[in-house]
Amino acid sequence: MNISLKYGFWGLGMGGTSIAHACAGMRLSAKNGQRPYTAMLINSNEMDLLKLPDYPNIKKITLAGYERGVGRDIQLGQEAFNVHKEAIAETIQSYFGDRDYLFICCGLGGGTGTGAVIEAIRLLHTTGFAGRFGLLLTLPRRNEGRKVLYNALQRLQVIKRAMQGLGAIVVVDNEKLFQTGLNQSQSVEDFMKSCNRHVARLLHDLNTVTASYKPYGSYHFDASEWLNMLKTNGCLHIGKCVLPAQTVDLASPVTYMEALKQSVLNGELSAGYDLQDATSSAVSIVADSSAAKRLFTHTFVEQVQSFLYESTPILDENPVATYVGEQPGQVTIYTVFAGLNFPDSVTHLTEELAELERKAEKRNQKTDTIAVALAGFKSQVKKETVNLEALLSEEEPSIAPDTEIPKDPFYFLDRL
Numbered sequence: 001m002n003i004s005l006k007y008g009f010w011g012l013g014m015g016g017t018s019i020a021h022a023c024a025g026m027r028l029s030a031k032n033g034q035r036p037y038t039a040m041l042i043n044s045n046e047m048d049l050l051k052l053p054d055y056p057n058i059k060k061i062t063l064a065g066y067e068r069g070v071g072r073d074i075q076l077g078q079e080a081f082n083v084h085k086e087a088i089a090e091t092i093q094s095y096f097g098d099r100d101y102l103f104i105c106c107g108l109g110g111g112t113g114t115g116a117v118i119e120a121i122r123l124l125h126t127t128g129f130a131g132r133f134g135l136l137l138t139l140p141r142r143n144e145g146r147k148v149l150y151n152a153l154q155r156l157q158v159i160k161r162a163m164q165g166l167g168a169i170v171v172v173d174n175e176k177l178f179q180t181g182l183n184q185s186q187s188v189e190d191f192m193k194s195c196n197r198h199v200a201r202l203l204h205d206l207n208t209v210t211a212s213y214k215p216y217g218s219y220h221f222d223a224s225e226w227l228n229m230l231k232t233n234g235c236l237h238i239g240k241c242v243l244p245a246q247t248v249d250l251a252s253p254v255t256y257m258e259a260l261k262q263s264v265l266n267g268e269l270s271a272g273y274d275l276q277d278a279t280s281s282a283v284s285i286v287a288d289s290s291a292a293k294r295l296f297t298h299t300f301v302e303q304v305q306s307f308l309y310e311s312t313p314i315l316d317e318n319p320v321a322t323y324v325g326e327q328p329g330q331v332t333i334y335t336v337f338a339g340l341n342f343p344d345s346v347t348h349l350t351e352e353l354a355e356l357e358r359k360a361e362k363r364n365q366k367t368d369t370i371a372v373a374l375a376g377f378k379s380q381v382k383k384e385t386v387n388l389e390a391l392l393s394e395e396e397p398s399i400a401p402d403t404e405i406p407k408d409p410f411y412f413l414d415r416l
Contacts (some may be wrong), residue, residue: 001029002211004223005230007203008099009039010092010124012116013077014048014105017041019172020195021052021323022104022136026204040095042088044080044112045069059095063112070111074151077115085119089127101230102133103203109140110150115346118158121166134167135159136199137141138268139345141175142352146360149353151203156346168229168236168338172177172199173270173345180266197246202238202268206228206334209284213323215299216292221282221321229280234339237273239263243331245291253303256331264335278312279339295331296322304333312337 011020024039040059043049044066063080070076081088092163096102104120106113117135124133140148146300163169179194186194210226229236241263265271277367283304287295301320308318325332 001032001208003028003036003204003207004226005100005207006098007037008096008102008209009037009105009136010096010102010120011039011041011043011105011113012081012120013043013107013110013113014045015110016105016113016117016136017043017049017052018192019107019136019138019196019199020103020105021058022193022200023203024055024058025107026200032391038099040083040091042112042116045335059091061091066112069266070115072109072111072147072151074115074154074354076307077110077112078119079115080112081116081119085123089123092123092127092129096129100132101167101227102129103136105131105136107140108139108155109144109148110151114151114155117155120160121162127328131231132167134236135169136172137169137173138174138347141178142349145352146356148414149349149356153346153350153353156342160342164233166233167231169234169342170199170203171270171343171345172344175345176267176270189368191219199269202240204334205240206238206284209286209323209334213325215233216296216322216324219319219321221284221319225282225319229282229336229338232279232338234277234279235273235342237264237270237278237340237343238268238324239266239333239335240268241333243333245287245295245329245331248291248295248331250295250297250300257303259309260304260333260335263333264311264337270343270345273337273340275311275337275340276313277340278315278337280316281312281318281337283307283308283318283320283336284323284334285320286323286327286334287330288326288328289324291331292322292324354401 007023009020009023010016020039020041024035024037026035026037028034028036035055035057038057038059041052042061042063045061045062046067049060049062061082061084065083065193066076066080070080099264102124104117104124106117108114124130140152159169174197175193177198178191181191181194206226210221210223241259243256243259247255267273285296300324304320305318308315308320313319
């Protein structure tokens with residue numbers, strides 16, 4: 001198995017380092033244990049970094065002075081990054097200098113990664129990596145709270161303005177992955193690990209299809225074209241569907257086109273894109289030799305190209321490449337669309353935050369009935385037992401000259 005591009009993954013914060021670590025953990029194949037990608041993991045919380053296994057192709061950097069984390073404070077996260085910015089810049093040059101393309105990985109919503117991501121973009125852009133890096137961003141789930149949503153949307157607002165100067169943005173929607181991969185017997189940690197492996201596997205597969213399989217036909221979607229898509233500003237949308245080869249009937253396009261359309265609609269990592277915005281697309285179809293001979297006809301390819309034209313009529317290019325692969329009895333179709341706007345899940349997050357803000361305002365305006373009740377309560381001092389003998393005495397009570405006035409401001413509590 002070969003790769004087209006040498007990826008580098010720069011993980012920021014807990015979410016970003018977890019994804020970058022999973023990507024760097026990918027092996028060329030089951031037989032070849034070589035890990036072709038590199039990763040640099042940066043976090044304030046030292047314990048989060050220690051939980052990730054060490055690999056020779058991974059470098060970990062703890063932001064000294066902020067080892068306990070930054071408590072979802074994005075300003076503090078940005079400060080922690082800037083304090084170490086010069087040392088980080090030197091490490092980037094030496095560690096990622098030979099990479100064809102870099103992904104800045106960040107889980108939006110926290111403190112360190114969300115706080116550092118803008119400064120990381122600025123650093124790569126000004127230190128020789130302009131034009132060969134993009135973003136790998138995870139969106140928080142809608143129920144993660146007002147602070148998380150605010151942090152994520154604050155950074156997305158900035159990234160949206162800078163989108164035209166960036167490479168591809170791969171958006172991972174945690175809400176979508178949670179809903180489609182719901183497994184009640186799985187722990188939250190195991191679920192997140194499986195999501196990270198899913199992202200890593202998908203990027204790796206797209207990088208190997210263009211370099212490992214023999215083209216079947218006249219067109220080959222090569223490494224340079226894949227790199228061009230990664231350099232395209234805007235979001236990168238990825239779809240994938242796997243079909244049993246025997247179910248594909250060329251005389252009945254519904255046996256394969258419906259699955260293809262659904263894979264594009266649902267996406268692998270996020271959904272809700274307006275494909276009319278796409279500037280380019282590519283389809284790579286892999287089948288074993290016997291299936292390829294039967295299926296890869298002009299009619300089959302024309303059906304796929306017609307679908308692309310209907311979905312995205314204004315494209316710079318929309319190649320459909322066919323390959324002979326190693327998986328017997330199955331057809332795998334990868335679709336990629338570049339140059340897109342953010343998915344509508346970002347709009348859903350803004351709506352959720354607006355609703356939370358409305359509820360918070362309503363709570364602030366709510367009458368505190370407990371305080372009102374306490375304000376109207378009049379304390380009654382407990383009556384002391386009447387000493388009739390003392391009242392009948394002719395002598396006036398006196399205070400001994402050496403008796404001290406109590407200094408305890410709460411002495412009256414003893415009388416209640």
